[in-house]
Amino acid sequence: MNQRQIFLQHVAQTSPAPLALEIVKASGVTLTDKSGREYIDLIAGISVCNVGHCHPRVVKAIRQQTSQYLHLLVYGEFIETPQVQYAKLLTDHLPDSLNCVYFTNSGAEAVEGAMKLAKRVTGRTTIIAFNQSYHGSTQGALSIIGDEYWRNAFRPLLPGILHMQYNDFSMIDSIDHNVACVILETVQAERGIFAPSKEWLSALRKRCSEVGTLLIMDEIQTGFGRTGHLWGFEAFGIVPDIILLGKALGGGMPLGAFITDKKLMDALTDKPVLGHITTFGGHPVCCAAGMAAMKVLLKEDLIEKVAAKEVLFRQLLQHPAIRVVRSRGLLIAVEFDTAETCKRIIDRCIENGVLTDWFLFAANCLRIAPPLTISKKEIKRTCEVLLHAMGNV
Numbered sequence: 001m002n003q004r005q006i007f008l009q010h011v012a013q014t015s016p017a018p019l020a021l022e023i024v025k026a027s028g029v030t031l032t033d034k035s036g037r038e039y040i041d042l043i044a045g046i047s048v049c050n051v052g053h054c055h056p057r058v059v060k061a062i063r064q065q066t067s068q069y070l071h072l073l074v075y076g077e078f079i080e081t082p083q084v085q086y087a088k089l090l091t092d093h094l095p096d097s098l099n100c101v102y103f104t105n106s107g108a109e110a111v112e113g114a115m116k117l118a119k120r121v122t123g124r125t126t127i128i129a130f131n132q133s134y135h136g137s138t139q140g141a142l143s144i145i146g147d148e149y150w151r152n153a154f155r156p157l158l159p160g161i162l163h164m165q166y167n168d169f170s171m172i173d174s175i176d177h178n179v180a181c182v183i184l185e186t187v188q189a190e191r192g193i194f195a196p197s198k199e200w201l202s203a204l205r206k207r208c209s210e211v212g213t214l215l216i217m218d219e220i221q222t223g224f225g226r227t228g229h230l231w232g233f234e235a236f237g238i239v240p241d242i243i244l245l246g247k248a249l250g251g252g253m254p255l256g257a258f259i260t261d262k263k264l265m266d267a268l269t270d271k272p273v274l275g276h277i278t279t280f281g282g283h284p285v286c287c288a289a290g291m292a293a294m295k296v297l298l299k300e301d302l303i304e305k306v307a308a309k310e311v312l313f314r315q316l317l318q319h320p321a322i323r324v325v326r327s328r329g330l331l332i333a334v335e336f337d338t339a340e341t342c343k344r345i346i347d348r349c350i351e352n353g354v355l356t357d358w359f360l361f362a363a364n365c366l367r368i369a370p371p372l373t374i375s376k377k378e379i380k381r382t383c384e385v386l387l388h389a390m391g392n393v
């Protein structure tokens, strides 16, 4: 059996049509396959590699930490330097009320922890989530996912979940004293990049505060400079009660987190004690990598350059096949008339050395979410390939 056959036979598959590229090296915005072919990466591991693949500082931090220690004990028992320092760095760059970090292994686990915390803090059980939102694939996260196609096969799921229309003022009054939390993506990514209005988010914030409902914002795709701000919510002039982080948080290593006020977080330590526990959450190597990546992000002024790169993509992407381009920083969706058209274009892009894909709830949209380190030259080259792929579709 060759490697491809073993992959298909012995590695669990998630779809009948995996990309199945065999990448042997990744550096900056470039992936190299085993035949030496290079691809410009417009996916960045789904908004993970914001500082580029294998940034030397991230790799160095991993090497250093592996020479000290790997796993020591379950999360929360020992004082582990990478965890402590990363929690400090994160909270130093967040509003005062977001001052306590619970590290997990993944985004979905951050979602799970935050949902539990909201129930525990408020003593309520109803959760409001939104149609066309994605929050992960575990049972709690799946319960709040905003699409019945993905939910239905796995019922029964969590009770007490209400799905509402995103960016819709008429849902605001549904937030009452029974609602533990409202959970939303700051920008709905897998819907094909839909940002809410400032006014709606303000109204949501106001109503949550009035009735004591926690506002949870999922920054798992929008965090770490992706939208041109360190945190996506900064553009909207509000502060959530809990934020969820993942993806770029680990700088290419698996890491998630939910962050809130210590006064709320402490609810997980009592009645029951150990209210939320994890063996590997906040793994020291992942925290060391994530902290190095965040320092690179801040030091190399990558965030400041996002807006100009977004503009360049938008200027260059002019083609009759494009219905609309929606973007928030370097989180860009290029919409075509059908999923088939989009798929044809994606296939041609990959054939021509640009790696892209579609969105979970928007198969007619092509994803542009490269490492934030992408240069103007690389953007121009990428857009040439994209336009060529659109050709005479």
Ligand SMILES: Cc1ncc(COP(=O)(O)O)c(C=O)c1O
Pocket: 046, 106, 107, 108, 109, 111, 134, 135, 136, 137, 185, 189, 218, 220, 221, 246, 247, 256
């Ligand atoms: C917005 C959002 N929330 C949560 C998740 C779940 O993260 P993970 O796959 O690390 O569990 C994802 C993953 O794509 C996501 O995009």
